[in-house]
Amino acid sequence: MVDMHWALKLLTWLEVTFIAVIGLVLLSLAVMYIADITQNTHTIRKNYPLIGRFRYFFEHLGEFFRQYFFAQDREELPFNRADRSWVYRAAKNVDSNVGFGSTLNLNQPGNLLFLNAAFPIQEDEALLAAPVTLGPFCKTPYTTNSIFNISGMSYGAISRPAILALSRGAAKAGCWLNTGEGGLSPYHLEGNCDLVFQIGTAKYGVRDLHGNLSDERLAELAAKPQIKMFEIKLSQGAKPGKGGILPAEKVSAEVAYIRGIAEGHASISPNGHTDIRSVIDLLAMINHVRQVTGKPVGFKAVIGEKNWLLDLITEIRVQGIESAPDFITLDSADGGSGAAPQPLMDHVGLPIKESLPWVVALLEQAGLKDRIKIIVAGKLITPHMVAWALACGADFINSARGFMFALGCIQALQCHKNTCPTGITTHNTKLQKGLDPADKAERVASYQRNLTKSVAMIAHSCGLAEPRQLRMSHLHIINSDGFSVPWESVNPQPLLFTTAENRTSSGEASAKN
Numbered sequence: 001m002v003d004m005h006w007a008l009k010l011l012t013w014l015e016v017t018f019i020a021v022i023g024l025v026l027l028s029l030a031v032m033y034i035a036d037i038t039q040n041t042h043t044i045r046k047n048y049p050l051i052g053r054f055r056y057f058f059e060h061l062g063e064f065f066r067q068y069f070f071a072q073d074r075e076e077l078p079f080n081r082a083d084r085s086w087v088y089r090a091a092k093n094v095d096s097n098v099g100f101g102s103t104l105n106l107n108q109p110g111n112l113l114f115l116n117a118a119f120p121i122q123e124d125e126a127l128l129a130a131p132v133t134l135g136p137f138c139k140t141p142y143t144t145n146s147i148f149n150i151s152g153m154s155y156g157a158i159s160r161p162a163i164l165a166l167s168r169g170a171a172k173a174g175c176w177l178n179t180g181e182g183g184l185s186p187y188h189l190e191g192n193c194d195l196v197f198q199i200g201t202a203k204y205g206v207r208d209l210h211g212n213l214s215d216e217r218l219a220e221l222a223a224k225p226q227i228k229m230f231e232i233k234l235s236q237g238a239k240p241g242k243g244g245i246l247p248a249e250k251v252s253a254e255v256a257y258i259r260g261i262a263e264g265h266a267s268i269s270p271n272g273h274t275d276i277r278s279v280i281d282l283l284a285m286i287n288h289v290r291q292v293t294g295k296p297v298g299f300k301a302v303i304g305e306k307n308w309l310l311d312l313i314t315e316i317r318v319q320g321i322e323s324a325p326d327f328i329t330l331d332s333a334d335g336g337s338g339a340a341p342q343p344l345m346d347h348v349g350l351p352i353k354e355s356l357p358w359v360v361a362l363l364e365q366a367g368l369k370d371r372i373k374i375i376v377a378g379k380l381i382t383p384h385m386v387a388w389a390l391a392c393g394a395d396f397i398n399s400a401r402g403f404m405f406a407l408g409c410i411q412a413l414q415c416h417k418n419t420c421p422t423g424i425t426t427h428n429t430k431l432q433k434g435l436d437p438a439d440k441a442e443r444v445a446s447y448q449r450n451l452t453k454s455v456a457m458i459a460h461s462c463g464l465a466e467p468r469q470l471r472m473s474h475l476h477i478i479n480s481d482g483f484s485v486p487w488e489s490v491n492p493q494p495l496l497f498t499t500a501e502n503r504t505s506s507g508e509a510s511a512k513n
Contacts, residue, residue, distance in 0.1 A: 078334075083382050084405055090450035091406035091443035107482035112388055115474050117463025127466035128456045132395055134229065134373050135296025135326040142228040142296050144194065146175040147467055148386060148451055150444075151377045151398035152198045152233070152300075154182025156246050156255040156267065157415075162407055162424045164437035167191030169406075169444025178398065179205075181233055181244050181269065183258045189226055191441070196229045197221055198300070199289070201243045202269035204259040213275070213285075215292050222293035229326070230289050232282075232299040234272070237335015237378055240302040240349040243269030245340065249418040252427050279312040286325050298327030298375075302335070303355035304348065310496065313366045324371050329398065330355055332378020340416075352378040352389070357472075360393030361493040369393070381405065383454035390455070391470035391487075406447035407440050 029050060036042075036049035044052040082103065089096045104111065128145070135141040150170055155163050163185060170177040170193035177193050179185075181200025188195055199206055199213075206221065208214040221227055236244075246255075246267035256263040276282050282299065290297040303309070316324045332352035356376055363369040373395040380386050381402030389397050401409070408422045420426040423435035452467075459467040462474045475487035 078379070079381070079401070079405075079411060084411065086382055087402055087405040087447060090454075091447040093442075093446040093450065096450070096454075107478065109478050109480050109482070111478045112384060112487075113476040113478070113484050114384070114387065114458055114462055115476060116461045120463055121460040121465055125465060126456065126460050128452055130466050130468060132373065132468075134298075135290075136371075137322045138290060138296050138326065139294030142194075144174075144176065144228075146173070146448075146452075147390065147396055147455065148448055149175040149196075149375075149396060149398050150177040150403050151400040152178035152180035152196075152231075152236075153400050153404075154180030154244070154246070155185035155187060155258065156182045156250055156252075157244075158404075158425050159420075159423055159427055159432050159435070160185075160187055161432050161435040161437045161440075162404075163187035164190055165407055165435070165440035166403060166444055167193050168437060168441035169403075169448070170194070172441060172445035173448035175448050176228065178231065182246070182255070182267075183260075184221060184224075184227075185254075185258050189224070192226060195224075195227045196231050197227050198231045198233050200233045200269055201271065201273050202259075202267075203273075204261075204269075207260065213288075218289060218292045222295055227295070229296040229298070230293055231327075231329060232273070232276075232285060232289070232297070234276070234282075234299055234301040235331070235349075236300065237302050237331035237333055237349065238340040238345055240304060240333070240344060242341065242344055243271045245269075245416070247416065247418070250427055255427075279308060279315050282312070283315055283319060283323050283325075287323055290326075296326035298325040298329060298373075300329035300331060302331045302333065302349040303359065304350060306358065309359065309362060313362065313368065316368065317366075321368070321371055324368060327373040327375055327395075328359065329375040329377065330359060330394075332376070334378040335400075352376055352380070356389060356392045356394060357491045357493065362496050364393070364493075365496050383451055383458060386451060387455045387458045387467065387470055388475065390467050391472055391475050395468070402451075403444055403447065406443045408435065408443075 032053070033049045036045040036052065039046065042052070044055055046052075086096060106113075129147045131143050131145045133141050133143040150166055153162075153166070157180060164187045166177055167188055168191035171191040175194070176196050177188065177191075178196040179188055179198050181198050181202065181204060183205025184195075184197060197205070203211065203213055206214055206217045208217075218230075222230075244267065248264055248266040251259075251261065251264055251267055253263050255267075259267060261267055273285070276285055286297045286299065330352060332355065333349035334351050356374070360369065360374060363372055363374070374393060375396040375398055376389050376394045377398040377400070379401070380389055380397050381399050386397045404424055405411075407424050409424055410422055412421050414420050415425045418426045418428060420431060423432035426432065455467045459465075459470055462470065464470060464474075472488045472491070473486070476484035477487050477490055479485050479490070
């Protein structure tokens with residue numbers, strides 16, 4: 001009897017609870033219905049109360065359904081499934097071989113083909129990459145074997161465990177890590193990897209109380225053995241003509257302290273350096289930073305209008321070869337890991353496939369290609385694109401999103417929010433818990449090593465001992481008819497300087513070397 005009594009009580013409680021829940025649901029629906037029909041902002045919700053709300057829900061889910069159910073392996077943007085899968089396999093150090101033929105359409109205009117040699121390089125003759133020295137006129141030049149490195153991602157834009165994993169992974173792989181414009185955090189130093197310190201337009205990490213460049217801070221940073229070079233950022237691929245954007249929700253107390261800004265307020269950098277308004281100013285800044293730090297200094301820019309680069313070469317001739325930047329980092333309109341306005345993301349700046357060959361031709365014709373090293377970035381996450389960049393004259397390749405994939409990025413397109421589901425671009429500790437720095441460091445290192453080996457494999461197939469021997473003559477591109485033509489036939493090198501000017505510039509460079 002007692003058991004029956006408690007059973008009846010439990011049943012009554014469940015019935016009351018069920019009725020209460022149903023009542024709350026109906027009340028909520030009624031409130032939403034009234035809200036929909038009385039508002040005048042959203043047409044769909046007013047015309048179709050309650051039902052119209054599903055539009056926004058399905059629109060949000062569509063980003064994920066397209067990726068997993070509808071998009072083909074080679075058609076998704078910004079990165080297709082085939083490229084992402086290659087990075088995931090390389091990062092996990094698993095077999096990247098495929099069977100039954102390529103899924104790449106070899107008749108698709110724009111696809112690249114490398115010309116293999118009849119007699120490829122044997123394994124005992126092969127090299128991964130020869131060492132390259134940057135900053136020959138510096139007190140402390142930088143020499144590295146790495147061709148593939150980690151592009152600028154600020155602490156704040158990405159999380160603490162992500163920075164830790166990148167720092168440790170870069171050290172294991174022997175490549176450099178660019179700090180991004182957000183200053184130097186303890187997590188950049190933790191892995192003891194080579195670092196490139198980026199000086200952004202707000203000069204975070206190297207500014208005084210008034211926001212001006214601080215020689216004292218520069219000297220302090222230069223004294224750190226991990227910092228090998230300094231990069232002055234003029235612009236970046238995601239948003240040429242606009243400074244860095246870090247939303248308020250991502251400006252934690254620690255991020256604010258490192259940057260020297262207020263916690264919880266958006267970090268919006270100026271769209272340009274207030275003390276760099278001409279090529280003369282740019283060279284003055286480069287030489288000042290180089291003199292204070294004793295380390296190689298270059299600049300990063302997205303190429304759009306090109307005449308300023310001609311003016312830069314002219315000014316270098318006036319001031320002497322020592323005044324030249326030690327490197328130029330070319331970013332591409334294909335960039336996009338940072339938060340950016342869509343008009344700039346979609347329609348401003350030249351893609352790397354146009355800017356890289358042009359800048360290389362400029363430096364070669366001016367006799368400065370050996371003096372100024374070229375670093376490129378912009379959707380170069382797979383071996384064939386890195387090999388293409390080397391063939392077009394790049395000395396080094398940087399990647400941000402490739403290493404984000406190595407960390408576990410699923411292309412959720414939420415980098416500019418504080419809601420990244422993989423913990424890479426969020427400061428939400430609940431979302432960060434799945435990102436183990438120790439495990440992800442191994443993946444970062446494996447991705448870098450496997451990509452480098454694959455690029456070398458392409459070079460060896462072309463009969464070359466190492467990747468930097470690749471040239472445009474090793475490249476064909478599919479044209480609109482579906483047939484391949486030499487890359488140089490669709491990307492002819494422009495004559496930017498006369499032969500006499502070339503001889504003069506080369507002679508001056510040789511004399512001063």
